[in-house]
Amino acid sequence: MDFAIPETTTALLERFRRVMREQVLPLEREFAIHSFKEMLPTLRELRAHVKAEGLWAPQMPKDWGGMGLEFREHALVSEVLGFSPLGHYAFGCQAPDAGNMEILLQYGTDEQKQRWLEPLAAGEIRSCFSMTEPERAGSNPTWLETTAVRHGQDYVINGRKWFTTGADGSTFAIVMAVTNPDAPPYARASQIIVPTDTPGFRHVRRISVMGDEGSDYASHSEIAYENCRVPIANLLGPEGGGFMIAQERLGPGRIHHCMRWLGTCERAFSLMCERAAKREIAPGKPLGTRQTIQEWIADSRAEINAARLMVHHAAWKIDKEGLYAAREEISCVKFYVAGVLCRILDRAVQTHGALGLTDDTPLAALFRHERAARIYDGPDEVHKSVVARRILKQYGLEVGGQGQ
Numbered sequence: 001m002d003f004a005i006p007e008t009t010t011a012l013l014e015r016f017r018r019v020m021r022e023q024v025l026p027l028e029r030e031f032a033i034h035s036f037k038e039m040l041p042t043l044r045e046l047r048a049h050v051k052a053e054g055l056w057a058p059q060m061p062k063d064w065g066g067m068g069l070e071f072r073e074h075a076l077v078s079e080v081l082g083f084s085p086l087g088h089y090a091f092g093c094q095a096p097d098a099g100n101m102e103i104l105l106q107y108g109t110d111e112q113k114q115r116w117l118e119p120l121a122a123g124e125i126r127s128c129f130s131m132t133e134p135e136r137a138g139s140n141p142t143w144l145e146t147t148a149v150r151h152g153q154d155y156v157i158n159g160r161k162w163f164t165t166g167a168d169g170s171t172f173a174i175v176m177a178v179t180n181p182d183a184p185p186y187a188r189a190s191q192i193i194v195p196t197d198t199p200g201f202r203h204v205r206r207i208s209v210m211g212d213e214g215s216d217y218a219s220h221s222e223i224a225y226e227n228c229r230v231p232i233a234n235l236l237g238p239e240g241g242g243f244m245i246a247q248e249r250l251g252p253g254r255i256h257h258c259m260r261w262l263g264t265c266e267r268a269f270s271l272m273c274e275r276a277a278k279r280e281i282a283p284g285k286p287l288g289t290r291q292t293i294q295e296w297i298a299d300s301r302a303e304i305n306a307a308r309l310m311v312h313h314a315a316w317k318i319d320k321e322g323l324y325a326a327r328e329e330i331s332c333v334k335f336y337v338a339g340v341l342c343r344i345l346d347r348a349v350q351t352h353g354a355l356g357l358t359d360d361t362p363l364a365a366l367f368r369h370e371r372a373a374r375i376y377d378g379p380d381e382v383h384k385s386v387v388a389r390r391i392l393k394q395y396g397l398e399v400g401g402q403g404q
């Protein structure tokens, strides 16, 4: 087994690291003080710089203005970008736009691609993904209340969604709604493009999450769909194919999150080590002389290394054998890396003491935002259940999934 990274990839990673070091990290102080919306002009300039460097949209094909990186190369790049909460946005590969681009690329009609994908891939507009509902368990996405009923040449959408990330400032949403209520659970919903200026698309509120309602891309919204009428031509993929498309999107999406989290882990780890080396708890006695801190450092190093190997192995399996074959690996990395991330952030905050809770370091913001890692794109317990059920099947025990 060869763990070496090819020279061309190493050189490419260094180009990303340089822009991160010189252009992205210096903006973090401003980001801690100002809202995302206030930062937009600065971020626009940053994105122009990234494009001029030829590093825009690493995950998108070259025909669409991206770099056309392979999945495993993108994994390495994504870790570099995950070092800062601004990294993925700056380089045009932030969730949920990256996932929406993938869906549009694969299932969009020519007209949909021209109208939505072109400006999205260029970073001229943003989009959101509207699936989770306040009144239904998001961990069982086959059980939705929102409906899209055909009236002539239109769908009329009714329902309520929440945690639609980045809806504030988005040009369109991709909405999951039930179009075929009598079909089997996995074939009931469809994905439909809804421009956010459509009458009946009502932005209810930016939800206050961990004490912060955020703004623009850095926010999560509640949306009411009230007789919201869009043409049938806005259907993405086949009618009733919403869940199937969501699965295709969420598989790579989960790995993308894990790749980003590795970068976030490295950031928290380096801050923890710096603090342990410099903060004296008595004259001449830095924190790092204490065994508990040493144990946190050693455990964190081992956990990040293990997490990285699991992520790269899952990405390799997706490349070689496809998403379906890699389901178990994807579920394992999703809960394992999310757990490592939360533990390392907690240790890093603890090592900083009161300073760790202030916004003088990026740790408090990372801690607030990344707690969600164990919940979105499938809570830990659901992924663990997927893995355990597949294993138990090999021992003759068939256990039903969510909702059975």
Ligand SMILES: Cc1cc2nc3c(=O)[nH]c(=O)nc-3n(C[C@H](O)[C@H](O)[C@H](O)COP(=O)(O)OP(=O)(O)OC[C@H]3O[C@@H](n4cnc5c(N)ncnc54)[C@H](O)[C@@H]3O)c2cc1C
Pocket (backbone or CB within 6 Å): 096, 129, 130, 131, 132, 136, 137, 138, 139, 140, 162, 163, 164, 165, 166, 220, 372, 375, 376, 377, 378, 379, 380, 381, 382, 385, 402
């Ligand atoms: C920051 C953030 C961003 C998000 N962005 C989006 C977005 O852009 N678009 C979107 O549509 N949604 C988004 N979501 C919603 C997310 O996908 C859901 O929160 C997630 O699917 C869980 O659904 P739920 O919150 O309804 O929890 P529930 O389904 O009610 O589950 C609650 C808890 O029950 C436990 N549980 C669930 N199932 C099982 C089981 N089988 N066995 C044991 N325990 C179980 C888990 O601990 C789980 O956390 C986001 C969420 C967060 C926090």
